[in-house]
Amino acid sequence: MRLVILENASTVAEWAARYVMKRINEYQAGPDKYFVLGLPTGSTPYGMYQKLIEFHKAGKVSFKYVKTFNMDEYVNLPRDHPESYHYYMYNNFFKHIDIDPKNVHILDGNAPDLVEECNNYERKIAESGGIELFIGGIGPDGHIAFNEPGSSLVSRTRVKTLAHDTLEANARFFGNDISKVPKQALTVGVGTVMDAKEVMILITGSHKAFALYKAIEEGVNHMWTVSAFQQHPHTLIICDEDATLELRVKTVKYFKALSDDHSLILTELIGRTSTTDRAITTALFPSRLKFMNK
Amino acid sequence: MTNASKLYQFINCKILRNHRIVKEDIWVRDGKIVNPERIFYDEKISADVKIDCKGLLLAPGFIELQINGGYGYDFSFIENTEAGIELVSKKLLEHGVIAYCPTVGVLMGQPFLVHMWRVLLSIKKRKVPILPTAFWIIKMAYLNWKGCMELKKRNVIVSLGHSTADLLEGEEALEAGASLITHLFNAMLPFHHRDPGLVGLLASDKITQEKKIFFGIIPDGIHTHPAALRIAYRVHPDGLIMVTDAISAAGLNEGQHKIGQLDIEIRDNKAFIAGTNTLCGSIATMSECVRNFMKATGCSPEYALESASLHPAQALGIEDQKGTLNFGADADFIMLDETFEIVSTWISGQLVYNRTTDL
Structure with missing residues (x-):
């Protein structure tokens, strides 16, 4: 990890x-070779989508051969309800990029047969060759997707009844009326995400600090489903300083010492680009400047 | 010319939707504005044609409720109304007007009805799809309470004007189904604090959610003082509808013109009875009125544009089809530059006027 x-x-x-852009560009996708991306919703990935749109508009990345x-x-929940994830994805990402609508997959919570919908989803992922990069966020209770505490760590795509805590947390999006919050969701399972070739998890804010601690400093535990990714061969967790507040100093120092190598991942991409990118690199990774092209 | 069954995406524009100007694309198919999110998820297709709007503002096309003629034609002259409608309909596109009500100033009676029927037929027969829909406003004298009810029953919109009615009579008409005031301040009793007259209707306590009152107002910079525009705007903003009340001389060059039996002289962008200083009507265009109104009242561009599109559509009860850029509405819109001049006009998603080239 x-x-x-x-x-x-x-x-x-x-x-x-930048990481997503780099992965897509290096993959050299084409009509016979699609890059398959797993995508989250929520406030944490929102900024990432904004940046990807910016890169796309600047001509740096295309989603023509990307499946999601x-x-x-x-x-x-009606599909065009502002809280639906269809609505979120269309308005915050898809409508701004050049993705072919045929390559977009989102679970249909209004399908007549929900179990069949979930099984088909698994089949479609398999048919597309599996997910190359699955991006996720987590909840303060360490859930990934709607795999709330206690979810099986080998679970697959399924119908999930939401915990009361989740309903309460979501009520703010439904006029603070808990009765309006959907009680069920369709979600990929922990096992579905585990099958991806690489998993990138974004964690920001002090309210997620305890979950990050549970995710990486303690053992694999179905009460903190994100901890399952300790056993994934390619897990990448991107967090901010605030999210590290519950980690031991030792852990933070250890990963920070390695972080130059992690940022090197991006250097070759940034190194040959514009002065704006140089400025960003300066801000993000001051110690990496020496690697950049002059 | 755009092909109806194709899917068009107007990109790189700002649009006026739900009282706000936002950066958004407009999608059009079969002459209607469509919801691209549904197309994305249900039909899984992309636009056939992308039209680059180059950063312009897209707003619903203007709807003109009161226009008496223009370009030398007076709609009230029975002999040439059809030709007048034909020409004015095309010319109005240059000013962003996508639908209008030709005002016909005659009394109710057999000859008038025959005349109106003929004109309606000529509009129906027309094959050219670019012409605006016509609605009719009938100037009527001596309409009583009962007549008002009768017309309302027949889905005729009754507008109060050219009248010396006091507030009480105005409120009775409102109760009877009238829903519009003809060019506020003009051709009615002036506001008096003990008898506010028809102007007083704007603040009448008889107005409710169900019984709304709209009013036309002429912001041509001549017929209504800027302070009067501001008063109307501040008292009853939701009911305000910009009208030009333009006459036959609108669109003609400076100088003297003979229209019907009338000699009209255009001087300093005003129309006078030839050789006098007596104003004989407005020759403003709708886009000028919108700019004048914004300047006079300091209102937002969103409001000014909606007062010439959404509000008249609401007054006519056609806001599902016209006056908005909502999904399902007719794709009748205008593109404006940053000074709110009309760059192009589109009806049913088809370009019908373009400032830079002659169509």
């Missing part, structure tokens, strides 16, 4: 977006 500690949420967004699979969606 790699842990990249950055200054704040906006540098996390920038780093994550979203993590989850509410059950029985």
Whole structure:
């Protein structure tokens, strides 16, 4: 596992977006070779989408040969409801980029047969060759997608009844009326995400600090489902300083010492680009400047 | 010319939607504005054609409720109304007007009805799809309470004006179904603090959510003083509708013109009875009125543009089809530059006027 500690949420967004861009560009996708991306919703990835849109508009990345699979969606929420994940993805990302709508997959919470919908989703992921990079965020209770505490760590895409805590947390998006919050969701399972070739998890803010501690400093535990990714061969956690507040000094120092190598991941990409990128590198990784082209 | 069944995406524009100007694309198919999110997820297709708006503002096309003629034609002259409608309909596109109500100033009666029927038929027969829909406002004298009810029953919109009615009579008409005031301040009793007259209707306590009152106002810079515009705007902003009340001389060059039996002289952008200093009507365009109004009242561009589009559509009860850029509405819109001059006009998603080239 790699842990990249950055200054704040906006540098996390920038780093994550650059990483996604780099992966897509290096993959050299084409009509016979699609890059398959797993995508989250929520406030943490929002900044990353903004940056990706910016890079796309600047002509640095295309999504023409990218297939996407979203993590989850509410059950029985109208698709054009502002809280639906269809709405979020269309308005915050898809409509701004050049992705082919045929390559976009989001679970349909209004499908007549929800179980069949979930099984088909797994089949479609498999047919597309599996997910190359799955991006996720986590909740303060350490859940990934809607895999709340107690979810099986080998779970697959399924219908999930949401915990009361989740309903309460979500009520603010539904006019503070808990009765309006959808009680069920469709979600990929922990096992579904584990199957991805690489998993990138974004964690920002002090309210997620305890979850980050549970994710990496303690053992694998189904009460903190994100901890499952300790056993994934390619997990990349990108967090900000605030999210490290519950970690031991030793842990933070250890990963910070490695962070130059992590930022090297991006250097070759940044090194040959513009002065703006140089400025960003200066801000993000001051110690990396020596690697940059003059 | 755009092809109806294709899917068009107007990109790189700002649009006026839900009282706000936002950076957004407009998608059009079969002459209607469509919801691109539904197309994305249900049909999984991209636009057939992308039209670059080069950063311009897209707003709903203007709807003109009161225009008496223009370009030398007076709609009230029975002999040439059809030709007048034909020409004015095309010319109005240059000023962003996508639909209008030709004002016909005759009394109710058999000859008038026959005349109106003929004109309606000529509009129906027309094959050119670019012409605006026509609505009719009938100037009527001596309309009583009962007549008002009768017209309302027949879905005719009754507008109060050219009248010496006091507030009480105005409120009775409102109760009977009238929903519009004809060019506020003009051709009615002036506001008096003990008898506010029809002007007083704007602040009448008989106005409710169900019984709304709209009012036309002429912001041509001549017929209504800027302070009067501001008063109307501040008292009853939701009911304000910009009208030009333009006459036959609108669109003609400076100098003397003979229209019907009338000699009209255009001087300093005003129309006078030839050889006198007596104003004989407005020759303003709708886009000028919008700019004048913004300058006079300091209102937002969103408000000014909606007062010439959304509000008249609401007054006519056609806001589902016209006056907005909402999904499902007719794709009748205008593109404006940063000075709010009309750059192009589109009806049913088809370009019908373009400032830079002659169509």
